[in-house]
Amino acid sequence: MTSHTAYLDWNATAPLRPEAAAAIGEALAQTGNPSSVHSHGRAARAIVERARAQVAAFQGAAPAEIVFTSGGSEANHLALRGAGARAVLVSAIEHDSVRQAVPKAGILEVSPDGVVDLDALDRRLAVTPGPALVSLMLANNETGVIQPVADAAAIAHRHGALLHCDAVQGAGKLALDGTSLGADLLTISAHKLGGPAGIGALVVAPHVLMAALQAGGGQERGRRAGTENLSGIAGFGAACAAAAGGGDAWPRVAALRGEAERRLLAIAPEAPVYGAAAARLPNTLCIGMPGVAAATQVMALDLAGVMVSAGAACSSGKVRRSHVLDAMGVAAADAECAIRISLGWSTTAAEIDLLVDAWGALYARTRASAA
Amino acid sequence: MTASFARQTRRANAPPIYLDYQATTPLDRRVLDRMMPFFLEKFGNPGSVTHSYGREAEAAVETARAEVASLIGAEPREIAFTSGATESNNLAIKGAARFHRAQGKDHVVTAVSEHKCVLESARALESEGFRVTWLPVDAAGLVDAGALEAAIDERTALVSIMAANNEIGLLQPLAELGAICRAKGVLFHTDAAQAVGKVPIDVNAMNIDLLSISGHKVYGPKGIGALYVRRRPRARLSPLFDGGGQERGLRSGTLPTPLCVGLGAAAALAKDELSEESQRLMGLRRRLLDGIRERFPAVRLNGDSERRLPGNLNLSFPGAPALELMAACPSLALSTGSACTATEIEPSHVLKALGLSEALAGATLRLGLGRYTTEAEVDFAAETLAAAAQRLASGERVTAAAAGPT
Numbered sequence: 001m002t003s004h005t006a007y008l009d010w011n012a013t014a015p016l017r018p019e020a021a022a023a024i025g026e027a028l029a030q031t032g033n034p035s036s037v038h039s040h041g042r043a044a045r046a047i048v049e050r051a052r053a054q055v056a057a058f059q060g061a062a063p064a065e066i067v068f069t070s071g072g073s074e075a076n077h078l079a080l081r082g083a084g085a086r087a088v089l090v091s092a093i094e095h096d097s098v099r100q101a102v103p104k105a106g107i108l109e110v111s112p113d114g115v116v117d118l119d120a121l122d123r124r125l126a127v128t129p130g131p132a133l134v135s136l137m138l139a140n141n142e143t144g145v146i147q148p149v150a151d152a153a154a155i156a157h158r159h160g161a162l163l164h165c166d167a168v169q170g171a172g173k174l175a176l177d178g179t180s181l182g183a184d185l186l187t188i189s190a191h192k193l194g195g196p197a198g199i200g201a202l203v204v205a206p207h208v209l210m211a212a213l214q215a216g217g218g219q220e221r222g223r224r225a226g227t228e229n230l231s232g233i234a235g236f237g238a239a240c241a242a243a244a245g246g247g248d249a250w251p252r253v254a255a256l257r258g259e260a261e262r263r264l265l266a267i268a269p270e271a272p273v274y275g276a277a278a279a280r281l282p283n284t285l286c287i288g289m290p291g292v293a294a295a296t297q298v299m300a301l302d303l304a305g306v307m308v309s310a311g312a313a314c315s316s317g318k319v320r321r322s323h324v325l326d327a328m329g330v331a332a333a334d335a336e337c338a339i340r341i342s343l344g345w346s347t348t349a350a351e352i353d354l355l356v357d358a359w360g361a362l363y364a365r366t367r368a369s370a371a
Numbered sequence: 372m373t374a375s376f377a378r379q380t381r382r383a384n385a386p387p388i389y390l391d392y393q394a395t396t397p398l399d400r401r402v403l404d405r406m407m408p409f410f411l412e413k414f415g416n417p418g419s420v421t422h423s424y425g426r427e428a429e430a431a432v433e434t435a436r437a438e439v440a441s442l443i444g445a446e447p448r449e450i451a452f453t454s455g456a457t458e459s460n461n462l463a464i465k466g467a468a469r470f471h472r473a474q475g476k477d478h479v480v481t482a483v484s485e486h487k488c489v490l491e492s493a494r495a496l497e498s499e500g501f502r503v504t505w506l507p508v509d510a511a512g513l514v515d516a517g518a519l520e521a522a523i524d525e526r527t528a529l530v531s532i533m534a535a536n537n538e539i540g541l542l543q544p545l546a547e548l549g550a551i552c553r554a555k556g557v558l559f560h561t562d563a564a565q566a567v568g569k570v571p572i573d574v575n576a577m578n579i580d581l582l583s584i585s586g587h588k589v590y591g592p593k594g595i596g597a598l599y600v601r602r603r604p605r606a607r608l609s610p611l612f613d614g615g616g617q618e619r620g621l622r623s624g625t626l627p628t629p630l631c632v633g634l635g636a637a638a639a640l641a642k643d644e645l646s647e648e649s650q651r652l653m654g655l656r657r658r659l660l661d662g663i664r665e666r667f668p669a670v671r672l673n674g675d676s677e678r679r680l681p682g683n684l685n686l687s688f689p690g691a692p693a694l695e696l697m698a699a700c701p702s703l704a705l706s707t708g709s710a711c712t713a714t715e716i717e718p719s720h721v722l723k724a725l726g727l728s729e730a731l732a733g734a735t736l737r738l739g740l741g742r743y744t745t746e747a748e749v750d751f752a753a754e755t756l757a758a759a760a761q762r763l764a765s766g767e768r769v770t771a772a773a774a775g776p777t
Contacts, residue, residue, distance in 0.1 A: 007424060013416035013625065021410055028406075028592060031389055031397040038697075038704035039387055041394070070454030070594070073624035077612035097614030097623060191625060196410065198454065198594050198627025213611065215495050216457040216488025217709070225488055226457030227395065227587060229594025232627070298421040307415075307422035 005305040006351035010192075010283060010344035011141050011169060012309055017194035019242040020235040023051075024196060027234035034228045035217065048228050051237025058240035059171075059186065059203050060179030067202045067210070067223045068233055072168040072189035073097035074214075075202040078224065079164040079185040080105075080135060082210045086162070087128045090135040091116045091147070092327035098135050098166055099323070108136075113278040114145035114328045121152060125159035132161035138170030138181070142311055142324045142340055143275035144284025146170065153182035162208060168192055168200075172243035173250060173281050178203045190232065194345075195239030199232030249345035254282035256352055257343055261285050263356045268363050274325060274338060283343040286325075288334055289359070292366050297339050297359070304358035306351075308341045381751065387704040388748045392682050392739030393537050393565060394706055398633070399590040399742065405636040406592065409629035417626050418617060428628040435635025442638040443563075443582060444573040445599050451618040452631050455596040456564035457488040458611070459583035462598055462622065463560045464492040464531055466608030467581065468501055471528035471558075478527040480557075482506040482514050483724045484541075485533050487709065489562055490720075493531070502526075508724050511675040512541035520551050529558045534566035534582075538708045538721040538737055539674030540683025542570060549578030558606050564588050564596075568641030569649065569680055574599055580606040584638075586630065590742060591637030595630035598622075648742065652681035655740050655749050660684060662753025667760045673725060673735065682740040687731045688756075690764030696736060699759035703752055706737050 007015075016024075027047050032040030034048045049063070056063045069075040072095070080088060080101035088105040090098050093114060099105075106124060109117050116136055125132055134156045139146045153163040165183040170176065172193035178186035184205045191197035204210055204223070216225030264287055265271060274286040289297055294310035301308055311322045325335035341355065389397070409431060417432045419425025437447040453459045468479050481493050483505050493503045504522040506514050514532055523530065530552050535542050545561060552559035560581035563572060567582075568589035574582060582599040586592050600606050600621065614623030663670050663686065671687040688696060693707045708719040722732040736756075740749070 005423075009416070009419055009422060009424070012419045012425070013414060015414045016410055024410060028398050028403055031395065032704075033391070033395040033587075036391055036394045036704070036706055038391065038706070040389060040391070040704050070458065071624045071627075073614040074454070074612055076614070095614065096616070097612065100613035100623075189625075191416075191627075196627060196629065197416070197625050198630050214458055214461050214488075215491030216461070216486075218487075225461075225491070226455045227585075227593055229454065229592075229630075231592055232594045232630070295421075302422045305423075307419070307424055309419060309421055 005307070006354040007307050008341050008343060008347070008351065008355060009307045009309050011340060011342035013191050013197060014194050014344050015346070016196060016235070017239050017242045020195045020239040023234040023238035024231045027231040030230065034230065035219065044230055047230060047234050051233045054237035054241045055188070055201055058177065058244045059188065060177035061203045062206070064221070065203050065205060067204055067220045068228065069200050069202055069224055070198060070229070071200040072166070072187050072192075075187040075189070075200045076166055077101045078202050078210070078213055079187060080133065082213055082223070083133055083162060083185065083208060084211070087130060087132040088135065089121070089124055089128070089132060091137065093140050093324045094135060094137055095141060095166055095168070098137070110327050112329050114140060114143050114275040114324065115278050116147050116152065118148060118151055118155060122155050125155065125161055128159070132156070132159065133164060134161055135164040135166065138165055138167040138176070139174065139281045140275070140324055141169045142322055143286045144169070144281035145275035146174065146279045146281065149181045149183065157182070169281065173283060175247055184208050190236035190239055193239050193243045195236040196232050199229050199236045201236070246345060250282045253343050253345065253347060256347055256349065257283055257285055260341065260352045260355060261287070264359060267356070267360045272334060274328065274330065285341040286338055287341065288337040289339075289363060289366075290334070290337060291370070292362065293336055294339050297362060300362045301355070301358050304354065304361075306355050306358045308339050310339055381702060385702075387702050388752060389704045389743070390738050390740065390752060391704050391706050392741030392744075393540070393588070393737060394739065395587045395593065396590045396741055397743060398592055399637065399640060401640060402591055402633050402636040406629040406633040409632050413628070417628055418615065431628055432626055432631045435631045438635035438639040439584065439597050442568060442642045443599060444575055446602065448619075449599055449602050451598045451600055451621045452626055452634070453596045453598055453622055454594055456562065456583045456585035456588070459596045459598040460486070460488045460562050461492050462608065462611050463581040463583060464489060464529065465496060466611060467529045467558050467560065467606065468496050469609040470607045476526050476528035478502045478504070478524060480504045480506060480519065480522045480527060480530045482508055482532055484508045484512055484536055484721045485531065486537055486562055486564070489531055489533065510726055511678070512536055512539050512721070512725055513675070513678070514543055514548065516544065516547050516551060519548055520555070523552070523555045523557055527555070527557045529560055531560040531562065534561045534563035534572065535570065535680045536674070536721060537565050538719055539685040539725070540565070540680035541674045542566065542678045542680065545572070545577040545579065553578040565680060568638065568645060569682065571645065574601065584634075586634040586637060589637045589641050592630050592633040595627065595634045597634065649681040652740055652744070655744055655746065656681065656684055658746065659738065659740070659749045659753050662750060663757045666754070666757030669764070670760070671731070673722065673727065682744070684738040685735065686738065687727065687735045688760040688764070689731065689734055691734050691760040692763070693734055693736050695763055696734070696756070696759055699763065700755050703755060707735065708737055
C-alpha cells in the first residue's frame with residue numbers, strides 16, 4: 001500500500017494473506033479432479049482434505065463437519081433452506097443472503113445499539129410451533145456490532161430450536177469459534193479473512209441433517225455437489241491457519257480504529273457513531289457526516305485515494321438505504337449520511353491520517369458552503 | 372516394468388501420463404498469468420464500485436464476461452458467472468422449471484445419458500411434482516430428434532440435452548434439437564461443460580436458450596463456471612439463492628475476480644486455438660486407437676467414431692476388467708468414466724443406456740486427450756494399455772506390483 005491510498009474497506013474484502021497465496025499457487029499447479037482415483041486425483045484430494053482440517057481446526061470443529069460452498073451467500077442459503085422444514089427466525093440486521101433465504105422468516109428486533117433482543121427471541125420461540133431455526137450473525141458487516149450468539153444459542157436450544165450463525169464478518173477478527181458459541185450451523189467466508197473469493201464453508205454439527213441444494217456428483221458427503229474449487233479450498237485452509245495464529249494483530253487494529261474515531265469526532269463532534277455503545281469488531285467504524293450524503297463522502301474520499309463504502313459491497317453500486325441502520329431506529333435522513341470504514345491487519349497509521357485529512361477537508365468544505 | 376516396456380524412456384518416478392482430460396484439465400500457464408495479479412495486488416471486491424480497487428476488479432470481471440460470451444456467440448450481459456457447471460446446470464434446470472410453474476408448465480424433458488448433476492436436478496424436480504420425460508439414446512448415445520419432438524407438450528417448460536457426453540464424448544445434434552425446441556416454444560438448455568472450447572458452439576445458430584460452462588474443463592481454474600441466459604427472447608429463471616443481487620439477481624455472492632478472469636482467459640485461448648487444436652487432437656485420437664487396435668484387435672469403441680469430442684475415446688477391452696487394467700497401467704492416469712462416480716462400483720449409466728452388457732461395461736475405460744498430450748505419450752499409452760489388456764484377456768494376472776512401481 002502506498003502512502004497515497006488507504007484501503008479501508010476490509011469488510012467488503014480483505015487482501016490475500018501470503019500463506020493463502022502460496023497455497024493457491026500450489027493448488028493451481030496441481031492437475032487432477034479430487035474425485036479421480038489416479039495419483040493426480042489423489043494429490044488433489046489430499047489438498048482438499050488438508051485444507052478441510054485447517055478450516056475445521058479454526059472453528060473447533062471436526063473435518064467431517066465442514067461443507068465447502070462457493071462462499072458465504074451459498075452457505076447461508078444452505079443453512080436456512082437445507083436444514084429441513086422449520087419455522088425460521090432471523091435478526092433484522094442479517095446480511096441479505098440470510099434475510100432473503102426464507103421470505104416468510106420471522107424478524108427479531110434489535111436495540112438502538114444494534115444488538116438483537118434476546119427476550120424477544122425467547123418470547124417468539126415460546127409461541128413458535130414445531131422445530132425452529134434461529135439465524136443470528138456473529139458481528140454485523142455494517143456497524144461491526146457483536147451479537148450475543150452464545151446466549152441466543154442457549155435460548156434456542158432450550159426451546160428445541162437450532163441456531164445458525166453467519167460468522168462471515170466475525171470469524172478471524174474475534175477469538176471465538178463455532179464450538180464455543182454453541183452454533184449448530186455456522187457460515188464462514190474465505191475472502192473476508194484473507195483467503196480468496198469464491199469459497200466459503202458451512203460448518204454443520206453432527207446432529208444436524210442437511211439436504212443438498214445443489215445436486216450432482218455427491219461431493220461434500222452429498223451435501224454440496226460440484227467439482228471442488230481446489231485453489232479456493234487450499235487458500236481458504238491456509239488463510240484459516242494464518243488467521244488462527246494472527247490474533248495479536250487485532251489490538252493494534254482496534255487502537256487504530258479508536259484513533260480514527262477520536263479524530264473524526266474531534267473534527268465533527270456531532271457525528272453519530274453507530275453501535276458505539278455496544279461491543280464492536282475491532283476494525284469497523286460506521287460514522288455519519290451530518291447533512292452530507294454517503295455517496296458524496298465515498299466519492300470525495302475516493303478522489304483522495306481513501307477507499308471506504310456506504311454499506312455492504314454487494315451488487316448494485318448504487319447506495320441503498322441500510323436495513324441495518326433502519327432496524328436500529330436511525331432516521332432515514334441520518335442513515336443516508338453513514339459510511340463504513342473498516343480496517344485490517346496491515347492497515348497503517350498513515351492510512352488513518354489520509355482518511356482523517358480527506359474526511360476533515362470534505363467536512364470543512366461542506367460547512368463553509370453551508371455557512 | 373516388464374521387458375516389453377523397457378525400451379520406453381520414461382523415468383521410473385515420472386508422474387503418470389495424464390489421460391483424463393474429461394475429468395479436469397491442467398490450468399494453462401497463460402491463464403494463470405492473467406489470474407495472478409487479481410489474487411495479489413488487485414484484490415478489490417467487484418461489487419465495491421465506490422472506489423478504485425473495486426472498479427478495477429469490476430472492469431476485469433466484465434472483460435472476462437465478454438471473452439466467455441464471444442466463445443459461444445453471446446452478448447456479455449447474457450453470461451452469469453457461477454461456481455461451476457454443476458451449479459449452472461442446477462440453476463438452469465431447477466430455475467427455469469420453477470419459474471415456469473406459475474404459467475402452468477410442469478414438464479421437463481431430458482435424456483438418460485446426461486451428467487449426474489442434470490439427472491439429479493431433474494429428479495429433484497420430480498420430487499417437487501414436475502413430470503420428467505427421460506429420452507432414451509441409441510447405441511451410439513444419440514438422442515432421437517423425433518422422440519424429442521414427440522415428448523414436448525403444451526406443459527413443457529424446458530428441454531435439457533447435453534452438448535457432449537462426458538464419458539463417450541458423443542456430440543448431440545444441438546442445432547436440430549434447438550430448432551425443434553424453438554418451434555415448439557420451449558426453453559432449450561444444454562450442459563456444454565465438455566463441449567465449450569472443444570467444438571464450435573453458437574447459441575444463436577443452434578437456438579440455445581441456456582448453456583452451462585465449466586472453467587476447469589477448458590484449462591481454466593476449478594470453482595468457476597458460467598450460465599448463458601438468452602435475452603431475446605428472454606429465458607426466465609428463479610435464482611437458486613438470493614442475497615446481494617449480483618449477476619443481475621440471478622446469482623448472488625461476491626464474484627471471485629481471479630477465477631472469473633481465469634475463465635475469460637481460458638475462453639479467449641480456446642476460441643483462438645479451437646480449430647487447430649481439434650485437428651491435432653483428432654489425429655492423436657486416431658493414432659491412439661489405431662495403436663491399441665493393432666495390438667489388441669478386440670478393442671471396441673463406444674459412442675460414435677466421428678460425432679465425438681476431438682480428445683475423447685471410450686474403449687471396451689473384452690476380457691480385461693477395467694479396474695485391473697488400470698491397476699496394471701500405473702504409468703497412465705485413466706478413468707472408468709465420470710470422476711464424480713469414480714469410486715462407485717455400479718456400471719456407468721451412460722454405458723448401460725448404450726446397451727452394453729455389464730461385463731463389457733465393466734471392461735471399459737475413458738481416455739481423455741488434451742492440450743498437453745504428445746505423440747510420444749499416445750504411443751506409450753497405446754503400447755502399455757494393449758499389452759496389459761492382452762495379458763489380462765489371456766488370463767494372466769497382472770497387478771500394479773508386478774508392473775513395477777509408479
